[in-house]
Amino acid sequence: MGKIQVLSALALLLVVYSVHATVYFREEFSDGDEWRSRWLDSKHKSDYGEWKLTAGKFYGDAEKDKGLQTSQDARFYASSARFESFSNEGKPLVIQFTVKHEQKIDCGGGYVKVFPADLDQAEMHGDSSYYIMFGPDICGYSTKKVHVIFNYKGKNHLIKKEIKCKDDELTHLYTLILNPDQTYIVKIDNEKVESGSLEDDWDFLPPKKIKDPEAKKPEDWDDHAKIDDTDDTKPEDWDKPENIPDPDAKKPDDWDEDMDGEWEPPMIPNPEYKGEWKPKQIDNPNYKGAWVHPEIDNPEYSPDSNIYKFDNIGVLGLDLWQVKSGTIFDNFLITDDLKEAEDIGNETWGVTKEPERKMKQEQDDIKRKEDEEKNKEQEMEADEDEDTDDDEEGDEDLDEEDETKEDKKDAFSEIEKDEHNPTWGGAANVVKGM
């Protein structure tokens, strides 16, 4: 290799190096209880819920999948971790983490908040001002969404689009990418689920155009497309009464004029009645079309190419409420590199998701079989009771028949349940297990 080639190879290396990712924060809870030295509990309230370090009831890897789990029902949780502060000016910002609602969450937050470095962590609470809030939020059937909230000039702005979050019991990877060209991407499990521009999808800025307050529809503006035909006249014989006496009605034979008064036939709708006369409609020769309110540039609007920019990003916090606890947070990552984030997502969640799903399915299968056994035992006990009550011959056969029918019914209701529950292995597994 000549000198020049060596030099250019070196230069290339340098270029590769200089575009290498910066990881601002990474937390995978892989060093036992050490996380306690990195995470600080808020003291704002005295009764925050406790975090537990665990991989949960089922997992892909007993060590890798250890994360922070909410361990007490109906509690607020408030803890945060600090990192060397930075600005995302001119660079992408990627915020990524995994959430696992293994408890079948009914209502609770699964999101993170990213704070400026001047946050007083010991005082962090629901109203502490943050830069970004991102992640899933579930409450009942109606709220199952991914929050993407940005603080802009002191005010929190919620995304105008609805992003559905995952609501099963498995671990999912949530990623927010914020680009310096003021576009964003939301990914779940390394797949894009939403994207767009900050200006379009949030109300950060007042509208660019407004209706001209000076403009008014001219008095003589004719916006009637059709008018009455003045040449049209009502036909002579148009007007007929709406109701007429029934020509077929007859005075009853026993009608007594002295007693009942003068007999009058009942009224019926007149078949010749044509309703109110209206002149024919013709095109209006003076029609000018619908008046459009002219728009002007909104004097309140001024573009801002720095909506995306946050200075002194320095703390990541979990500040949330959960009714049924059990959510596990793990694999936190803040970086400026999309590919690095995808890579790390693949190395963590990507590696453990499949074995985790398998372990869960095995547990579900065992649980289902146990339940089936229990049901059978209960039915047999019930049958035995009946047998001792009633000693008639031929009864046994009947009971057996009933039992198989019951079994089939149970199996079908299992299948039905399965189809509504995507976290189950699916109907095929139930049939196989029968």
Ligand SMILES: *[C@@H]1O[C@H](CO)[C@@H](O)[C@H](O)[C@H]1NC(C)=O
């Ligand atoms: C992550 O994994 C997916 C699925 O296997 C793959 O398509 C993608 O290229 C991987 N990403 C990176 C950055 O390696």
